[in-house]
Amino acid sequence: MKQVSSESTFDAAHNLNGNIFVTRPDLPPLEDFIPYLEQIWDRKWLTNNGLFHQELEEKLAQFLGVKYVSLFSNGTLALVTALQVLRITGEVITTPYSFVATTHALNWNDITPVFCDIEPETMNLDPKKLEMLITPKTSAILPVHIYGNPCAVEEIQKIADIYGLHIIYDACHAFGVNIDGQSVLNFGDLSVLSFHATKIFTTMEGGAIVTDNKKLKDRIDYLKNFGFADETTVMAPGINGKMNEMQAALGLLQLESVKENIKRRQEISVNYREKFKDIPGIGFLTDAENVQHNYAYFPIFVDDQKYGMQRDQLYEAFKQEHIYSRRYFYPLISEFPMYRGLASAGQENLPVASRISRQVITLPLYPTLTEEQQDKVIAVVKNNCGAGK
16 A cells, blocks of 8 residues: 655745744544445436435525525536626626626636726725626626625615626635625525635535525526526536535534634734735724624735835745735736736726736734734734835
């Protein structure tokens, strides 16, 4: 039997124990996962709507305060399928300030993305700039709840209602977020979640579509299973987007600790804010009074004129201390080769998004981040203030 070293090649090459990464998954004790694996081995039911899959859909709907959850093997396939299930065509207005999968999902559906600038306070799609982008070809709006901060859902809905447009929310950052006691996932026609390893709730890979419409839920489930409605009936050209039983089992375990996970993230976020509040040129997001946040990310925004150092210089200073932050989101999606030729992609059309993307650094944030590690992150920001002058 082949022996596997307890220290992986990746660990050896990157010296994980000495580094601080932007995120690390919060996994349950391995011994808690083994009984789930034993049940999977006993049943021999690995995929195709297994018992853990069914249980996770039900428990997620209860936890999130939504009607229906349809699980997927990843968030990108969920987003691609959401566009299919609503038969979206033509043009869709979206944000350039997101992970590239948001716009790639449009591309895979042969839909033209139209980029709308963002609000400087929330980094979400700016509804004040939305209406001017609507044309006869526009069929939907695809906003993103960036960093888990809710979009201006009521304003966006009013515009969509006037023009008869669908709304699909990319809610991949917004697991567990509520507005005035209601899940942010209940707004729009559909909301899409990601359960990737970097998310606060993870199934290693994974995702979901949330809806309040049973007929839509049924159609989603057909489409993610090749279009099969029953053993012999294929009702649409579907895809294979099903979540397997091992992913679902991990999700059930994750649900047991996700509230504590969020609480710990909040504590770290509060500490960061307290330590950064008096540093010139360092901006950060604050909590809205009517929102229950999930503290999925902690971005800071570097004003080089006030801070005395450019964002990329600070980014490199972190790396010198073996701290691996990320520039979420830089470059803008609109700056990638496959999209920069679009009429809406020019920086002159996206001044706020262009500025924010050159200022942002997302700092390490995960439940096992120690006080010592937090202090190290904070020290880099403090010690480099004015260092670039």
